[in-house]
Amino acid sequence: MRQDAHLSSNKMVSILKTIEELNLLKDVDTILDKTLYEARKLAKADAGSIFLKEKETLRFSYVQNDTLFRKDEANVALYADFRLPISARSIVGYAALTGETVVIDDAYRLDDSFPYRFNPAYDRKSGYKTVSVLAIPLGSFSERMVGVMQLINAKDETGKPVPFSQESRDYMPLFANHASLALERGIMNRELILRMMKMAELRDPHETGAHVQRVGAYSAELYQQWALIQGVDRNTIRRTRDVIRLSSMLHDVGKVGISDVILKKPGKLDEDEFRTMRWHTVFGARLFLQNTSSLDEMSYDIALNHHEKWNGAGYPGNIPDIQSDSISMSAPKKGEEISIYARITALADVFDALSSRRSYKEPWTDEKILEVIEQDSGTHFDPSIVEIFFQIFDVIKAIREKYRE
Numbered sequence: 001m002r003q004d005a006h007l008s009s010n011k012m013v014s015i016l017k018t019i020e021e022l023n024l025l026k027d028v029d030t031i032l033d034k035t036l037y038e039a040r041k042l043a044k045a046d047a048g049s050i051f052l053k054e055k056e057t058l059r060f061s062y063v064q065n066d067t068l069f070r071k072d073e074a075n076v077a078l079y080a081d082f083r084l085p086i087s088a089r090s091i092v093g094y095a096a097l098t099g100e101t102v103v104i105d106d107a108y109r110l111d112d113s114f115p116y117r118f119n120p121a122y123d124r125k126s127g128y129k130t131v132s133v134l135a136i137p138l139g140s141f142s143e144r145m146v147g148v149m150q151l152i153n154a155k156d157e158t159g160k161p162v163p164f165s166q167e168s169r170d171y172m173p174l175f176a177n178h179a180s181l182a183l184e185r186g187i188m189n190r191e192l193i194l195r196m197m198k199m200a201e202l203r204d205p206h207e208t209g210a211h212v213q214r215v216g217a218y219s220a221e222l223y224q225q226w227a228l229i230q231g232v233d234r235n236t237i238r239r240t241r242d243v244i245r246l247s248s249m250l251h252d253v254g255k256v257g258i259s260d261v262i263l264k265k266p267g268k269l270d271e272d273e274f275r276t277m278r279w280h281t282v283f284g285a286r287l288f289l290q291n292t293s294s295l296d297e298m299s300y301d302i303a304l305n306h307h308e309k310w311n312g313a314g315y316p317g318n319i320p321d322i323q324s325d326s327i328s329m330s331a332p333k334k335g336e337e338i339s340i341y342a343r344i345t346a347l348a349d350v351f352d353a354l355s356s357r358r359s360y361k362e363p364w365t366d367e368k369i370l371e372v373i374e375q376d377s378g379t380h381f382d383p384s385i386v387e388i389f390f391q392i393f394d395v396i397k398a399i400r401e402k403y404r405e
């Protein structure tokens with residue numbers, strides 16, 4: 001690669017601005033979304049995907065496609081679950097293996113002398129036609145290879161697919177280097193939270209990190225759909241989605257304060273034990289009392305309020321002094337007194353609890369779960385969230401598939 005890629009100063013400013021924005025984001029999915037969106041905009045690419053390195057494979061982690069998907073809509077394709085080996089035989093694998101950017105002008109006319117082949121399976125399945133490809137390794141300036149970003153079909157002014165420009169070939173690797181730092185940080189944040197939840201709740205081997213990942217992902221999708229309907233602007237949606245995803249993963253962190261005897265009890269809790277168990281909401285909230293960021297603030301809110309019910313029959317209710325050890329959990333919260341984030345997490349958590357095996361129960365069938373959710377709409381759950389849940393149920397199921405135990 002040439003050292004002095006001559007970038008117009010406009011482009012440089014826009015790249016710097018994007019990198020600054022990337023650094024404000026915390027969760028890996030939001031960073032993937034923004035990275036791919038901005039890279040595609042800079043290179044005028046119709047589609048793209050990102051593979052993240054996981055163990056010794058590349059895991060499909062994100063996709064955008066202006067031709068196939070409607071923008072911002074909840075999308076099953078995002079949760080497709082497959083991996084590629086890091087080998088010279090695929091385009092993405094080759095980029096990961098060698099650290100080189102792969103430039104392809106026509107995927108269907110690859111020279112036989114290249115070690116890699118284009119895999120037409122995706123095109124065949126989706127009806128899409130891949131022409132040009134730019135596959136860029138993520139992570140060349142740090143030690144750790146994060147993954148590979150693949151941009152597809154650069155477009156000319158008329159929208160026709162053309163080869164990627166020299167300019168794109170020059171500056172994309174530069175952009176990718178910065179994006180990988182943000183991605184590394186996002187991955188680290190996610191891993192930190194998973195580790196924290198392992199300490200808190202996952203003393204029970206049945207409740208692995210997968211539960212936490214699912215509740216976070218359900219909540220992010222439910223929020224996004226709700227916010228779109230409310231007409232919330234896109235930047236706010238993206239930022240808030242980022243925060244709710246992580247905060248919602250932390251909803252049960254207060255279980256760290258509950259004894260194993262209760263937490264792991266194989267049978268039904270008696271009244272006394274359940275009274276104790278209800279304290280996990282307050283214990284969790286206390287961890288975020290010194291809130292210094294929107295993440296702390298929302299984590300406080302969700303930990304405290306995720307067992308409140310729409311009709312006021314939940315817990316812990318209004319609490320005058322959360323530091324006190326003699327709290328009467330009596331004055332109920334109801335309806336919109338409960339924040340939208342807690343109302344969303346409430347549904348995500350119960351759906352996941354019912355779908356999963358617990359020390360005290362077997363997983364329920366979808367039929368039975370949906371029946372209960374429908375029944376409890378307007379009593380336990382905010383009916384507008386239940387409605388959105390049914391609208392995006394295919395995405396909810398794709399998430400459940402992706403984060404299996």
Ligand code: C2E
Nearest residue numbers: 262263264265266267268269277307349350353354360361
């Ligand atoms: P969790 O396992 O994450 O469950 C979250 C919520 O899902 C529960 O909140 C409840 O609203 C719903 N849920 C879970 N399992 C069932 C079920 O079998 N039937 C119905 N109708 N709803 C269910 P909840 O009840 O406030 O419980 C909070 C936490 O207390 C639970 O979190 C779990 O850790 C514990 N817990 C609740 N009941 C029992 C029990 O009978 N035995 C044991 N060992 N733990 C329990």
Ligand code: SIN
Nearest residue numbers: 033034037071072234
């Ligand atoms: C998107 O991520 O699809 C929207 C990007 C933006 O509005 O900047």
Ligand code: SIN
Nearest residue numbers: 209210213402403404
């Ligand atoms: C992940 O890759 O995000 C977590 C892995 C899993 O829970 O399946």
Ligand code: FE
Nearest residue numbers: 251252306307
């Ligand atoms: Fe809980």
Ligand code: FE
Nearest residue numbers: 251252349353
């Ligand atoms: Fe939970």
